[in-house]
Amino acid sequence: MSIDQPVRGRPHVTAAVLAGGVGSRMGGPRPKQLLRLAGRTVLERSIAAFCAAPEVDEVVVVMVADHVAEAEKIVAEGGHGKVSRIVPGGASRSESSRAALRAVRDRADDDLLLLHDAARPLVSGRTIAACVAELAEAGAVGVAVPSSDTVVRVATDAHGHEVIDSVPDRSGLRRMQTPQGFRLGVVRRAYERAFADPAFVATDDCGVVLRYLPEEPVRIVPGEESNIKVTHPGDLAVAETLLRAAEER
Numbered sequence: 001m002s003i004d005q006p007v008r009g010r011p012h013v014t015a016a017v018l019a020g021g022v023g024s025r026m027g028g029p030r031p032k033q034l035l036r037l038a039g040r041t042v043l044e045r046s047i048a049a050f051c052a053a054p055e056v057d058e059v060v061v062v063m064v065a066d067h068v069a070e071a072e073k074i075v076a077e078g079g080h081g082k083v084s085r086i087v088p089g090g091a092s093r094s095e096s097s098r099a100a101l102r103a104v105r106d107r108a109d110d111d112l113l114l115l116h117d118a119a120r121p122l123v124s125g126r127t128i129a130a131c132v133a134e135l136a137e138a139g140a141v142g143v144a145v146p147s148s149d150t151v152v153r154v155a156t157d158a159h160g161h162e163v164i165d166s167v168p169d170r171s172g173l174r175r176m177q178t179p180q181g182f183r184l185g186v187v188r189r190a191y192e193r194a195f196a197d198p199a200f201v202a203t204d205d206c207g208v209v210l211r212y213l214p215e216e217p218v219r220i221v222p223g224e225e226s227n228i229k230v231t232h233p234g235d236l237a238v239a240e241t242l243l244r245a246a247e248e249r
């Protein structure tokens with residue numbers, strides 16, 4: 001390499017743990033990310049997974065606004081040194097992703113951002129590493145698993161009954177998980193366009209890139225069944241069983 005060529009090291013990797021939801025499907029007085037899973041909160045387990053990942057330089061927590069102080073306490077007491085900021089979330093998951101983007105506004109377009117559901121506390125180091133590795137070549141990456149169930153599209157018939165409309169070929173279907181990772185320039189451009197669209201709704205971040213930046217391929221890396229999203233009552237017990245099984249291995 002010639003001496004006058006600018007040298008840039010590997011991109012800086014920020015992981016944003018999205019914990020801005022209230023957990024309406026879980027019910028209960030407190031957001032589900034503050035429930036305990038084998039002695040530690042769901043939120044802390046998600047944060048700890050990214051702090052432990054050697055590929056991740058910095059962690060940002062996007063917390064439901066009324067509980068920011070509690071998140072600060074969890075981070076301070078747990079000694080999660082990679083956490084640089086805890087910011088309030090928005091009214092929707094996409095608004096919380098936008099809060100994460102604001103938190104990293106000083107980073108370069110070539111740097112990386114992983115967006116992760118706090119509600120997926122069992123994410124493995126292997127999955128995080130696979131996602132970051134894929135971003136060496138791709139601008140957008142989502143973690144996904146095949147569906148072992150048949151998935152159908154439904155419609156409502158003339159009598160108001162739900163009926164099957166079609167059965168998509170299962171071999172081409174995947175269930176999206178998180179993390180979903182991006183070159184910052186890619187996800188910034190996609191969200192800029194998305195938030196300019198009055199009809200914008202999304203359930204994940206890869207979908208925002210697919211829709212608003214169709215020229216950018218969104219790669220899939222294989223996820224793990226154990227990376228469940230704690231969503232409904234009962235999911236915590238499942239997560240605890242999976243955690244114990246992983247610890248015994």
Ligand SMILES: Nc1ccn([C@@H]2O[C@H](COP(=O)(O)OP(=O)(O)OP(=O)(O)O)[C@@H](O)[C@H]2O)c(=O)n1
Pocket residue numbers: 018019020021022023024025026032033062089090091092093094095096097116117118119120229230231
């Ligand atoms: N306004 C929101 C909504 C969701 N999330 C986060 O996005 C992840 C996935 O969302 P979900 O499982 O739907 O969480 P909740 O919105 O809390 O649950 P519910 O939809 O049942 O209310 C969670 O970690 C959640 O905290 C967020 O950061 N900001």
Ligand SMILES: C[C@](O)(CO)[C@H](O)COP(=O)(O)O
Pocket residue numbers: 093117175176177178203204205229231
């Ligand atoms: C991002 C996600 O976890 C991918 O499966 C999912 O879409 C989040 O949906 P939710 O309704 O916000 O739980």
